[in-house]
Every structure is written in C-alpha cells, then in structure tokens.
Amino acid sequence: MNFNATLIGQSITFVVFVWFCMKFVWPPIMAALTERKAKIAAGLAAADRGKHEQELAEKKAAETLHQAKQQAAEIIARAEKRAAEIVEEAKNDAVVEGNRVKAAAQAEIEQEVNRARESLRGQVVELATAGAGRILKRELDATANDELIKDLVARI
Amino acid sequence: MSATTSAEYIKHHLTNLTYGKFPEGHEHAGHWGFAHNAQDAASFGFWSINVDSMLFSVALGVLFLGLFRLVAKAATADVPGGWQNFVEWIVEFIDDSVRGSFSGKNALVAPLALTIFVWIFLMNLMDLIPVDWLPWVAGLLGVGHLKVVPSTDPNITFGLSLTVFALVLYYSVKMKGVGGFVGELTLMPFQSNNKLVQILFIPVNFLLETVTLISKPVSLSLRLFGNMYAGEMIFILIALMYGGGLVLGTFGGLLQLGWAIFHILIITLQAFIFMTLTIVYLDMASQEHH
Numbered sequence: 001m002n003f004n005a006t007l008i009g010q011s012i013t014f015v016v017f018v019w020f021c022m023k024f025v026w027p028p029i030m031a032a033l034t035e036r037k038a039k040i041a042a043g044l045a046a047a048d049r050g051k052h053e054q055e056l057a058e059k060k061a062a063e064t065l066h067q068a069k070q071q072a073a074e075i076i077a078r079a080e081k082r083a084a085e086i087v088e089e090a091k092n093d094a095v096v097e098g099n100r101v102k103a104a105a106q107a108e109i110e111q112e113v114n115r116a117r118e119s120l121r122g123q124v125v126e127l128a129t130a131g132a133g134r135i136l137k138r139e140l141d142a143t144a145n146d147e148l149i150k151d152l153v154a155r156i
Numbered sequence: 157m158s159a160t161t162s163a164e165y166i167k168h169h170l171t172n173l174t175y176g177k178f179p180e181g182h183e184h185a186g187h188w189g190f191a192h193n194a195q196d197a198a199s200f201g202f203w204s205i206n207v208d209s210m211l212f213s214v215a216l217g218v219l220f221l222g223l224f225r226l227v228a229k230a231a232t233a234d235v236p237g238g239w240q241n242f243v244e245w246i247v248e249f250i251d252d253s254v255r256g257s258f259s260g261k262n263a264l265v266a267p268l269a270l271t272i273f274v275w276i277f278l279m280n281l282m283d284l285i286p287v288d289w290l291p292w293v294a295g296l297l298g299v300g301h302l303k304v305v306p307s308t309d310p311n312i313t314f315g316l317s318l319t320v321f322a323l324v325l326y327y328s329v330k331m332k333g334v335g336g337f338v339g340e341l342t343l344m345p346f347q348s349n350n351k352l353v354q355i356l357f358i359p360v361n362f363l364l365e366t367v368t369l370i371s372k373p374v375s376l377s378l379r380l381f382g383n384m385y386a387g388e389m390i391f392i393l394i395a396l397m398y399g400g401g402l403v404l405g406t407f408g409g410l411l412q413l414g415w416a417i418f419h420i421l422i423i424t425l426q427a428f429i430f431m432t433l434t435i436v437y438l439d440m441a442s443q444e445h446h
Contacts, residue, residue, distance in 0.1 A: 002198050003311055004176070006206040010213060010315025017217045017275065022267035025224045029247050030266075032231035039233055 127155065162396055169287060169392050172197060172309060173294075173301045176204025192300065206309055213306040216278040217271075224274070246274065250431070257435040260442045265435060268323075272316070273431040279307040280384055280423030284416050287391045307384040307426075310377065317377035320434050324372065327441040341365040372437055376430060383426050387419055 131152045174197035178184040182199065190207070191197035197204070227243040236244060250273060254266045282305040294302040306312045328337045344365065346357040394415060397408030 003314070004174070004200065004202050004204045004206065006209055006309065006311035007315045007318070009205060009210050010312050011319045013210075013214055013217060014271075014316055014319045017221060018264075018268050018271045020221055021224070021271045022264060025221060025228045026247070026267040026270060028228035028231045029224070029244065030251070032233050032236075033244060033248065033251075035233035 127152065165396060166389075166392055167194065168301065169291065169388075170194075170303070171301045172206040172303050173208040173299060174200060174204050175207050176200030190300065206303075206311055208302050208304065209306045209309040209312050212282060212304055213275075213279060213312055216282070216306070217275050220271075220274045220278055224270075246270070253432060254435055257432060258439045258442075260439070262327075262438070262442065264323075265438055268438075269431045269435055272320075272434055273427050276307060276316070276380065276430050277424060277427035279305065279312070280426060282306070283308075283384060283387055283391065283419060283423060286412070287388070287395050305384060305388055307380055308388045310381045313377035313381040313384075314373070316380075316430070317373040320376065320437065321373035324437050324441045327438060331442050341369070372433075376433055376437075380426050380430055383422060387415075387422060390415055 131148065134148055171191075171194050174191040175188070176191065176197070177188050177200060178186065178196070179199050179201070180186075182196075191200065191204075223239075224243055227240045231240065247270065250270045251266055254269050258265050285304060290304045291302040303309065328340075332340065342358045342362045342365070343354075344361055346361055348354045348357060391412065394408050394412045397411070398405045400408075
C-alpha cells in the first residue's frame with residue numbers, strides 16, 4: 001500500500017469525468033425525463049377530460065332520449081284522442097247520414113204509398129165504375145146482381 | 157502463470173504494474189521503467205504511477221460516459237428503447253437519492269453522484285472476472301503484473317475521496333464563509349455561556365472536529381478499498397484451490413460461484429454507500445446552520 005502519483009491521476013480523471021457527466025450526460029437525460037413526465041401528465045389530463053366529456057355526452061343522450069320518449073308519448077296520446085274524436089265524429093256523421101237516408105227512404109216510401117194509394121183509388125174507381133156499369137146493365141137480373149157484388153168484394 | 161508457491165502467487169496478484177524511476181543503488185538506477193516486484197514499486201517513491209489501475213479506471217470511466225452519452229444524445233421523451241430505459245432507470249434512482257439526501261440546490265451533486273455510483277460499480281465489477289484471466293493475457297503480452305480491479309488500489313479510492321473532500325471544504329467555505337467554517341470547527345460541540353470557559357473549549361473542539369472532518373475522506377476510501385481488497389483476496393485464495401487436485405478444485409469452483417454471487421451485492425452496496433455518503437457530506441457542508 002504505497003501511495004504514488006496514481007492518486008493525482010485518479011483525482012484529475014475524476015474531475016474530468018464529473019465535469020463531462022455534468023455537462024453532456026445528466027442534463028439531456030433529465031430534460032428528456034422531465035419532458036416525458038409533462039407529456040404523461042398532459043395525456044392523463046386529456047384522458048380525464050375525455051372521460052368527463054363522455055359522461056356529459058351520455059347524460060345529454062339520456063336526457064334527449066327521455067325527452068323523445070315523452071314527446072312520443074304525448075304524440076300518441078294526442079293521436080289517440082284525435083282518433084277517438086274522429087270516431088265520434090264519424091259516428092255522429094253516420095247517425096246524421098243514417099237519419100237523412102232514413103228520412104229520404106221514408107219520404108220515398110210515403111211517396112210510393114201515396115202513389116200506390118192513388119193508383120189503387122184509380123183502380124177502385126175504375127172497378128166501381130165498371131161494377132156500376134155492369135150492375136146497371138143487369139139491373140133486371142137480380143140474382144146475377146148478387147153474384148156480381150160478391151165478386152167485386154172478393155177483388156178488392 | 158509463473159508463480160510457484162502460494163505466497164508468491166498471492167503476492168503476484170497483489171502487485172500493481174507500477175511505472176517509475178529506479179532509485180540509486182538499483183541495477184537500473186536513474187532509468188524509468190516498470191517495477192519488477194513490490195520492492196521496486198515501493199522504491200519508486202511518490203512520483204510513479206500504477207499503470208494498470210489508471211488504465212482500467214480510465215477505460216471504465218470512458219465506457220460509462222460513452223454508454224450514457226449515447227442515451228443523452230438520442231434522449232427522447234417518447235417511448236424509450238431498451239438501453240435508454242436502463243440508463244433512465246439508473247438516472248432516476250440517483251436523482252431520487254440526491255433529492256432525498258441533499259436539501260439544497262446544486263447542479264453538481266447529482267451528476268457527481270451518478271459518476272461515483274456507476275464508475276465505482278464498474279471498477280468493483282472487475283472483481284467478478286476470474287482473477288487469473290486478465291493477468292494471464294497480460295503475461296502473454298509480456299506484462300509481468302496486472303491488477304485489474306482499480307478499487308483495490310488505495311490510490312484510486314483515495315483519489316476519489318480526496319476530491320470529494322476538496323468539494324466538501326469548498327462548499328463549507330462557500331456556504332458558511334471562512335468565519336462560519338472555522339466557527340463550526342472550534343465552537344462545537346462544547347459550548348459555554350462563560351467566555352473564559354468557551355475559550356478553553358476551543359482547542360478541544362478544534363481537535364474533535366478536525367478528527368471528524370478528516371475521518372470523512374479516510375473512512376470513505378478505506379471502506380471501499382478494504383471491502384474490495386478483502387473480496388479480491390478471497391477470490392485469490394479460492395483460485396489457489398484449483399491447483400489442489402480435482403476434488404479441491406471442484407470445491408473451489410463452487411466456492412468461487414457462491415462468493416461471486418454474494419460479491420454482486422457487495423460491489424453494488426459499496427458503490428451505493430460511497431455515493432450516498434458523498435451526498436450526505438456535501439449536504440452537511442452546504443447547510444448554513446448546523
């Protein structure tokens with residue numbers, strides 16, 4: 001264990017190495033590490049933001065869906081009401097129309113009846129006239145007269 | 157391997173490849189050259205150099221800085237590749253350690269800690285290479301001695317710790333001022349409200365605090381050196397068993413495996429301790445109030 005100039009040589013080498021390390025090795029590596037840290041932090045923040053935004057979007061979507069459902073329900077209710085109304089209207093219309101048709105039919109029937117009555121009356125008059133003619137013709141034949149009236153009555 | 161006896165083998169492995177000037181009385185007196193043995197190396201005095209320690213230490217340092225510089229140049233904030241990932245893992249670990257132990261703001265401390273940790277770890281890692289491989293290659297190239305683990309050379313560990321000590325002194329004076337630093341050395345830990353007693357305390361305090369101060373670099377380097385030296389010694393002793401026949405050799409192989417696995421923990425731990433204590437010492441030096 002004898003000391004010699006190696007001591008000085010080693011000290012000088014040491015100083016040079018530390019200087020080199022301090023100048024050319026440490027700062028770039030540390031800079032890269034710091035930069036990466038910042039990058040990672042930014043990435044995490046972005047991820048957080050994205051998550052938050054997604055939550056908001058989901059909330060919004062749920063709200064929209066809810067609204068749409070409500071609207072749909074409203075529309076359906078309105079439609080049902082309208083349908084009921086239409087049915088009611090149709091019913092009323094039908095009744096009115098039915099009444100109208102019935103009235104017209106009745107009027108026609110009455111007309112027909114009147115007409116039939118008129119014609120019947122005419123025929124009766126004719127018959128009566130014809131009967132009266134025959135009766136007048138056979139005034140003298142009393143028996144024939146009876147038969148004739150019987151026949152007339154049966155025809156009426 | 158030219159060593160014959162166990163003692164020579166061990167000695168051979170513990171001798172650095174030293175370059176220096178041969179002193180008076182030597183056959184090569186006045187010439188510069190490599191030491192042939194430990195006595196030669198000792199006779200060179202201070203102005204000689206352990207070529208193997210310096211070589212491996214510089215090579216490993218360059219390897220470390222080169223590999224990390226690769227990442228630093230291509231550093232991107234996007235998804236990192238495999239090597240960048242690994243380097244970032246180490247850098248973040250160091251950064252966390254510095255943040256945890258160093259309260260002030262200082263651009264020097266973190267790179268310093270990184271250099272200390274990785275460099276010392278790599279130097280210690282050389283310990284896991286089987287002890288005979290690199291010296292054997294060196295022997296083929298005609299180099300007599302080769303100690304491949306720089307951190308088993310006290311010159312290397314003291315070179316590190318004394319530099320750290322210089323930084324401690326620099327920041328102590330810079331942050332506290334000369335007066336503050338001297339005050340820290342002389343007015344603590346014993347204090348008194350009585351002026352006369354306080355003056356009497358000054359030499360005692362100074363002695364205690366100086367010992368505390370000096371013990372920092374000494375313990376720092378000796379801890380690393382001692383652990384690595386002992387570890388290396390055990391590897392050498394285990395390697396000796398390979399010459400003792402098949403049974404002893406197999407047993408030695410198992411022992412080496414076990415010790416190497418355990419040693420992975422030690423080399424990492426020693427690098428970490430050196431780094432952490434450096435941070436702590438610098439933190440203490442940088443604090444305005446004790």
